[in-house]
Amino acid sequence: MATILVDRDDPASRIYDWNEKDRRGPVLRKPPGLLDETLRDGLQSPSVRDPDVDDKLALLRLMARLGIDAVDLGLPGAGPRARADVERLLRAIVAERLPIAPNCAARTVLADITPVIDVSQRVGAAIEVSVFIGSSPLRSLAEDWDVDHLAGRTREAVAAVVAAGLPATFVTEDTTRSHPAALDRLFRTAIDAGATRLVLCDTCGHATPDGVRNLIAFTRGVLRALDVEDRVAIDWHGHNDRGHALTNALFALEWGVDRVHGCGLGLGERTGNTPIDLVLLNLHLLKLLDPARHDHTCLVEYVERISAATGVPVPCSYPLAGRDAFRTATGVHAAAVAKAELQGDVDLADRVYSSVPAHDFGRDQEIAVGHYSGRANVVWWLRRHGYEPRDELVTRLLDHAKHQGHVLADEELHALARG
Numbered sequence: 001m002a003t004i005l006v007d008r009d010d011p012a013s014r015i016y017d018w019n020e021k022d023r024r025g026p027v028l029r030k031p032p033g034l035l036d037e038t039l040r041d042g043l044q045s046p047s048v049r050d051p052d053v054d055d056k057l058a059l060l061r062l063m064a065r066l067g068i069d070a071v072d073l074g075l076p077g078a079g080p081r082a083r084a085d086v087e088r089l090l091r092a093i094v095a096e097r098l099p100i101a102p103n104c105a106a107r108t109v110l111a112d113i114t115p116v117i118d119v120s121q122r123v124g125a126a127i128e129v130s131v132f133i134g135s136s137p138l139r140s141l142a143e144d145w146d147v148d149h150l151a152g153r154t155r156e157a158v159a160a161v162v163a164a165g166l167p168a169t170f171v172t173e174d175t176t177r178s179h180p181a182a183l184d185r186l187f188r189t190a191i192d193a194g195a196t197r198l199v200l201c202d203t204c205g206h207a208t209p210d211g212v213r214n215l216i217a218f219t220r221g222v223l224r225a226l227d228v229e230d231r232v233a234i235d236w237h238g239h240n241d242r243g244h245a246l247t248n249a250l251f252a253l254e255w256g257v258d259r260v261h262g263c264g265l266g267l268g269e270r271t272g273n274t275p276i277d278l279v280l281l282n283l284h285l286l287k288l289l290d291p292a293r294h295d296h297t298c299l300v301e302y303v304e305r306i307s308a309a310t311g312v313p314v315p316c317s318y319p320l321a322g323r324d325a326f327r328t329a330t331g332v333h334a335a336a337v338a339k340a341e342l343q344g345d346v347d348l349a350d351r352v353y354s355s356v357p358a359h360d361f362g363r364d365q366e367i368a369v370g371h372y373s374g375r376a377n378v379v380w381w382l383r384r385h386g387y388e389p390r391d392e393l394v395t396r397l398l399d400h401a402k403h404q405g406h407v408l409a410d411e412e413l414h415a416l417a418r419g
Contacts, residue, residue, distance in 0.1 A: 027288060037268070056309075102128065168196060212381075369398075
């Protein structure tokens with residue numbers, strides 16, 4: 001039988017990475033672009049609280065630190081408060097020279113587009129305007145629209161943005177359930193009117209990775225036929241109704257889109273948008289982010305700030321920022337982590353039962369005590385909290401834990417240890 005060799009001084013020997021098996025060429029052929037939709041699409045969730053503008057400013061600064069390329073500041077056409085917040089955020093970008101590009105969404109109607117133009121002109125800074133319209137047969141049936149109507153609204157909206165001297169992005173809602181003939185007509189109309197970016201939307205979370213690949217290939221074919229591949233970019237905007245949002249976003253980047261959209265904590269309509277924090281996490285682990293631009297150390301702070309500002313709790317099992325992301329109460333897991341820590345090997349302790357190195361993001365491994373725990377859990381907890389792990393004390397705490405139906409809180413363990 002072959003011996004598996006692990007070199008303690010060679011981090012590469014610790015993990016056999018099946019993710020890289022038979023990979024041909026780089027994961028991405030260009031730097032990944034990111035647009036943060038938290039302050040617009042994320043706030044369309046019926047369960048969120050619209051943060052005050054100071055919270056939005058704090059989130060904006062964190063987005064800039066994270067190296068997010070662009071931010072949707074909101075929907076100025078929604079009303080006076082939304083318009084005032086967008087203007088305040090835009091002024092902060094200009095005054096603080098934040099390295100993040102402003103974007104605003106608007107329906108393909110002048111009533112939505114004009115407020116964006118007005119804010120841009122008052123501040124003296126360009127805003128990318130993303131005009132959107134429903135393109136699927138389902139929406140056409142509900143609204144009694146035909147393709148001629150959609151093309152007319154598209155042409156008028158894009159032309160209005162271009163006439164104001166602002167970058168025009170064209171968004172087809174529900175692209176992943178739209179007919180190619182309709183998309184071909186609308187894409188050509190938007191580009192002819194001056195759009196320089198197309199956004200492919202999985203508005204209802206319908207797409208699987210196969211659908212993402214097919215839609216991107218189709219769109220690139222349209223751009224190739226028009227000979228505009230070098231001047232019209234492609235974005236991906238996904239929702240999570242079938243649980244595919246994060247996977248689809250990563251595949252979209254691999255298959256050549258210029259930018260993916262997402263919201264912190266995956267906020268958004270129904271089951272939410274692509275969680276942009278987890279996109280950043282995965283890109284960091286794939287070593288696809290430039291450390292000079294992307295400060296991953298504030299990623300947990302970003303998620304926690306969104307949670308506090310919107311009133312949406314971080315699920316305990318949520319990756320990276322969740323309460324239990326690096327916490328175990330299981331005996332065999334705890335024993336392995338504790339043994340690694342006793343060796344003074346932080347990296348080993350971080351990775352022996354986790355694919356995400358906690359210390360890279362300001363988190364720590366944590367061992368709890370519960371009914372699935374072993375002696376290692378109790379010994380770790382006692383040492384971490386300044387108690388001598390005497391055999392009698394370890395046995396008493398473990399026996400108590402085995403008779404409970406929950407993981408013991410620190411207060412409960414302190415009381416047992418003292419008494």
